[in-house]
Amino acid sequence: MKQSALMKENLNSLVIPRGLIDLLIENSLSRERLSTMTIDDLTLLLSMDAEAAKLILNALTKSSDYMIHDMRELR
Secondary structure, X not given: OOHHHHHHHHHHOOOOOHHHHXXXXXXXXXXXXXXXXXXXXXXXXXXXXXXXXXXXXXXXXXXXXXOOOOOOOOO
């Protein structure tokens, strides 16, 4: 399976609106890359508001098949 297909499959398991998943895929953002980003990073990169960025990062953190061990503050 191609890497982009794997990334898409991986992001599709996030519990967020389809439009946000599409936006992440369009910008080639993987779970791994998202796990290193802050809310501010995501808002600047994707030109979105902080609430949408929080939604994405919270969904990533809460995802049952992916654990993140970091000290990112989700305000």
